[in-house]
Amino acid sequence: MSDIIPIAYWQALIAIVDHGGYAQAAEALGKSQSSVSYAIQRLEEHLALRVFRQEGRRAVPTAAGQILLQRARLLVEHAQGLESSARQLGQGREALLRVAVDVLFPDWLLLRALAIFSPDCAATRIEVLETVLSGTDDALLRREADLVITPRIPQGFSGEPLLQIRFVAVAAPAHPLHALGRPLAWADLRQHRQLVIRDSGSRRQSAGWLDAEQRWTFSHPSSSIQAACAGLGFAWYPxxxxxxxxxxxxxxxxxxxxxxxxxxxLYRVFARPDFPGPACRELADVLARLMRESGLSVEPPPPA
Structure with a gap:
């Protein structure tokens, strides 16, 4: 018997766990239930151990199955990344590049980077997902993006520093806080409306909330900035x-x-760090070069 276990056997293991049973796994994989059962039978024979046990009508991973499941996910993801890279190399560049960008990153810088990138990758369609806080994490974890610009690197990923963001506390000239005519304490701010941005991810947090007595929450910085210019509140903005x-x-x-x-x-993170496609890599290089040419530091601020 060959020492190499077919990737389809590992895919069957993952699908049974993720979809709740053999029948559901077969539907998800587009295969017959008998072929899924055969894959698990051969997997157990090859490994000389049980990966599932029956609890009523449910197939539940054994202790060994749970350990193998985690490694199987990495193996299948690695294989899929390799296949994707092979296709991209054959085609030249990706047909589609998905970019998730936290709204902290200036939109004018993103558009400049895309303008530099586009002549060389005219055949690549680009989807830009604007995210806030954990929304960027979700895009990575759900594999909804190929390249991510994020203020946080989720566990299991690595990233390179791209741009240091400085936030400044501001309000419109006619705002009552400016009328006080003196240095302001936290207590002064808490008496006025704060404008914040809502998390676009599953955690639904608000960024930079001071615990002011009043607050308005927006889903995008542009609306919040317009509100601040109209004198409707104060905020910290990049x-x-x-x-x-x-x-x-x-x-x-x-x-x-x-x-x-x-x-x-802000960090640049590849969803598949071992296998970024040619267009994905090129856009990342354009962003890094643009940061250098713009004189925007990526070094953290000195200790206070």
């Missing part, structure tokens, strides 16, 4: 995102005693 509003005076920095600036690091 400085690069409100550079025009700061330059023309629609928003003014708040004179906080402390905390007027906050920092975050």
């Amino acid at each position: 400085e690069l995102r409100i550079r025009d509003e700061l330059a023309d005076g629609r928003l003014l920095p708040l004179p906080l005693i402390e905390g007027r600036h906050r920092y975050a690091m």
Whole structure:
């Protein structure tokens, strides 16, 4: 008997667990139930151990099956990545490139990067998913993106620093906080409405909430920034995102005693770090080059 176990056997193991049984696994895999049963039978024969036990009408992984399941997921993912890379190499570049970008990343920088990238990859369709907080994590974990720009690297992934973000506390010139005419304490802020951004992921958190007595929550920074310019509240925004509003005076920095600036690091993460496609790699290189040419530091701020 060959020492190499067919990948289809491992796929059957995963599908039975994920879909709740042999029949459901067969439907998900597009195979007959007998072929799924045969795959598990041959897998157990080859390994000389049981991977499932019956609990009523349910197939439940044994202790050994649970351990093998985790390794099987990695093996199947690796094999799928290898197949995908082989197809992409044969075709030249990916037909579709999915990019998840946390809204902290300035949209004008993203558009500049895409403009530089597009002439060389005219045949590649691009889907851009704008995310907030755990929404970016979800895009990675659900394999909904190939390239991700995120302030957090989920467990099991690695990333490279791309851009340091500095947040600045601001409000419109006519906002009552500016009318106080003195340095502001946290207690001053809590008496006024704070504008925050809602998490686009499954955790549904709000970014940067100060626990103010009043708050308005938006799903995208652009709406929140417009509200701030209209004098409807104060907020911390990425400085690069409100550079025009700061330059023309629609928003003014708040004179906080402390905390007027906050920092975050954005990272570039490949969903399949071992097998990024040619277009995926090229866009990542364009982003890194653009950051260098723009003089935007990726070094963390010095300790306070």
